[in-house]
Amino acid sequence: MSTSSPEPLEWLLRPPSGENGFDRKALAALLLDIARNVRPELAGTPDAAPATDIRLEQLRTLLMGHEIELLARLSNILDDPEQLAAAVGRILPTAFAQATGDARLGQVLAPSLEKATQTSIRNDPHTLVNILYPLIVPAIRKSIGETIDRTFQSLNETLKHSLTLRGLAWRWEAWRTGLSFAEVVLKHTLVYQVEHVFLIHRHTGLLICHAAAENAASQDPQLVSSMLTAIQDFVRDSFSGAENQGIDTMRLGELTVWSEPGPIATLVAVIRGKPPEELHDSLNAALSRIHQERHQALQDFDGDGTSLADVEAELTECVALRQARPQKTRFGFPWLALPIAVAVLLFVSARVTRSWQEDRRWDHYLAQLRALPGIVVTETGRRDGKFTLTGLRDPLAADPQQALGAMEIDPANVIARWAPYQALDPQIVLKRLAATLDPPPDVRLSIDGDRIMAEGAAPAAWLERARAIARTLPAGAPILDLASIRNLDAQADRRWDDYVARLRAQPGIVVTETGQRFGKFMIAGLRDPLALDPEVALTEAGIDPAHVIARWAPYQALDPQIVLRRLQATLTPPPTVRFVVEGDRIVAQGSAPSLWLERAHMAARILPSGAPVFDLDAVKTVSDGAIGKLRDDIQARTIRFDNNEPLPASGQDALLDQLADDLKALETLAPSLHVVARVMLTGHSDALGKGTFNLSLSLARAEAVRALLRKRGVDPDLLQVRGAGDLEPILAQPTEAARSANRRVSFTVELEEQL
C-alpha cells in the first residue's frame, strides 16, 4: 500500500474534464493512436473518431466498469462527511502507528491536542483529574517524601552541628558566603563517594554498562546487575508492588544502593558514605540524558553492549560524584579576620579580667565573712555564673548582705543560704547577754579572755536574774562573771541571809527553797508546829514581813528537841520528872507514880521509827524502897475470925500490935516521900448464911479491926473499911478449912503521889 503518499486522494478530488466526467474525444484519439501503432497500415485513417460513437461508451464500460463502480462508491463516501469520517476513523489508529517515527506528527497534533485539553478542562476538569490521578499522586507522594527526607537530613545535621565549635565555624562560613547554615552543614557533613554505577536493562536484567571508582572492589558486575534485578523482582512479587515501583534504596552499613528507574534502563549507584538527596537529581539527570541520546540503542538492546559502549563515559562522570572529607586548606593570612580577632581577644580578655577581679573580690569577701564572729561558711561555689554560699549565721552576727555591698559585689549575683544557729563566740554571747539581761546603766559588760566580765552596781533583783541567766548559758559558752557587781541591796540581803541561816539551824524547820522574786524574798519549806515561829523570827531579824513570801508545810519533825517538846506536851510529867536530851536519846529522870510511868512507857513505844529513843529507865516509882516494903508487909497479913463472930478470933493480939506498928510507920514515912497513903480494911465472911448477913458481918469484922487498931494508936483517917461478904473468897472449897481461911479481914495499901 502506498497510503503514506497523498497522491490517490488528490487524483480523486481532481474535477473531471468532460461531460459525465469523461473525455471521450481524448479516449477516441488515444484508441486510434494505439491502433496505428499496432497496425502501421492504419496510419492513413482520419485523426478523430466521432465522439458520439457508441462503441466508445461500450469500451469504457467494458474496460473500467469495476473501477467506475468503485469510484462512484468512493465519491459517495467522500461526498458524505459521515461516511468519510467513519472511513478515516477506521484507518486512523494504523495511520498514527505508522507515523510515530515522523517527528512532524507530534508537531501537527500538539496544537490541536493542547486546544482539546484546554476545552476539556474548561468543560469538566474532573475528567482530566481522573485520568491523571493515578500518575500524579505517586509522583507527588514521591516528591514530597524526598523533600521531607531532604529536610530531615538537613535538620538533623543542623541540630547536630549547631552547638559545636565546628558548628560555630560553619556559622561563620554561612555568614561569609551568604549560604544558609543548613547548606553549609550539608556541604561539610555529607561525605560520600559514588563507587559503582550500573546501567541495567530493565527487561532482561542484563548489564548494559558499568563504571566503578578506582579503589572500589566488587564482584562480577554482570552477575551483580542480574542479582539486583532478581531482588527487585522478588520484592515486587512478594509485596505486590506496581510495575514501576521497586526498591529505590538499600543500605548496608556505610554503603547505600540507590536505584533510579528509567523507562528502559535502571541506573543503580553504590555509594559509600552519606549521600545528599541532591545526588538523586544528578543521577536522574544522567539517566535521562542516556535515555534521550541513546533511546533507540537502548530499545534494541538484546544483550550486546557493543553499541552502547560510549555510555560508559556518562557513568564514569557519575562515579566522579563525590564529596570528600574537607581537607585542611591553606588560606592566605586572613586580614579581614584580624580586627575581629582583636576585638574578640579584647572582649574575652576584658571578660576574663572582670571575672578574675570578681573572683578576687569574692575571695576577699569570703575571707571577711569567715573572720566574722557568729558566721560559719560551710560551702562556696559558682553555679550558672553566680556565686553560691552556704553557711550558718547567728541572728546577732553582722549582716553578710551589707558586707557584700561594701565589697562592690552585685547582690543579684550571689545566692546565699544561711541557717540560723547560736554562736558561742564571746562577742556574740556578749551581744546576746546585753540583749536579754538589759543591764542597768551602771553595769558594763566586757570581754576578758574567754569570760565576760560584768562591772558596776546593780539591784539585787537584776543580779539575781543575771545569775540565773549565767547558770543557763550553754556548755562551752564563755563564763559570765558577776563577782565584780556591787549589790545595791546588800544589807537587806545580809539580813535575809542571816534569817534564813537561823531558820535552817532551827530544829523542826526544813528550808527547801529560798530566793528573790518580784523584788520580794521568798522562802518555802517544812515546819513542825512545835518549832520556832518564822514570823516571830522575821520580826526579830528586823525584816518587814510584807517583803517576804513564805510558804510552810506542817510536818512532824523527829529532832530530839522537838520530840522532847512533843512528849512534854502530851505526857505532862510530874514535877519530879525531868527530860534531858543525850545525843539522840531523850532520857527521863526522877520519880513518878507508876500510872504515869505506865503512860510514859506507852508513849515511848508508839514513837515513830527513826525518832530518838525515849529512855524511862532512870525514873523511879513511889512504891519502891521502904514504903514499898511496909506496904507489902501490911498487905501480907490477915486477921482471922470464928464462925459468925464479928470479933477476931483469940490469940491474935500480937499480930494486931505488930500491924498497928507498921501502920503507924507508914503514917510517918509517907509525908516524907510526898506520898498519901490509904489503907483499905476489907471484911470477908464464909459462904454459909445469907448474903446480906454475910455482908454486914464482913463489914462489922472490918469495923472491929479498925477499932482495935485505933485503940492501938493508928490514925483512923488512914483506915477505910468495906465489907465484901462472901464474894472475894481465898479458897472456894466447901470445907471447914477453906471456910475458916475465908473468914478474915485483909489489908490493901494505896500509895499516891502528893501533888
Add this chain to the structure above:
Amino acid sequence: MTATLQKKICMLGAFSVGKTSLVRRYVSSVFSDAYLTTVGVKIDKKAVDLDGRTVNLILWDLAGEDDVNALRLSYLRGAAGYVLVADGTRPATLDVALSLRGRVENDYGPLPFVLLLNKNDLPDQWTITEGDMIGLRNAGWWVRSSSARTGEGVEDAFIDLASRTLR
C-alpha cells in the same frame, strides 16, 4: 569488558533434580546457594565461545519446585532461553519439566530451550527409555542425558542453547 554479548538463561526443574550441582562446576559464581532458598533465584555466569566470540550466559538458577505453583515465573522475564532439568531416575521430574515448559511458553511465547536428563551416572536406576528420548527429539526438542558428576552433556547443552539464542 562490558561490551561482550550477554544472554539471560533460566534454569528450571523440579526440586533436587541436580540443577545447581549440574552447573556448579562449569560456571563462575559469586553468590551462595542460600539465595535460592531466600530470594528463590541465584545468578551464575557461564561463558561460551561461539565462532571466536564470547557469549556470557547469565544463568538464573531458579529454586527447584515440588509444587508447580511455587515457581516465580516473573524471573523469566527477558530470558533469551532456558534449560529444563529433570532427574533421569525419577520420571515425575520429567513431567514437572514438561509442565514448566508449557507454562513458560504460555507466558513468554516460544523460547529456545534444552532438556537435560540428569544423573545418567546411575544407569541401574535410570527409568527414561531411549524411546522416550527419541520421541522428544522428534517433537523438535534438544534432549541430552547429563551427569553432574562427569559433566557429560552440560557443555554441549550450553553451547547449543547459546547458538540458538543468537539466531
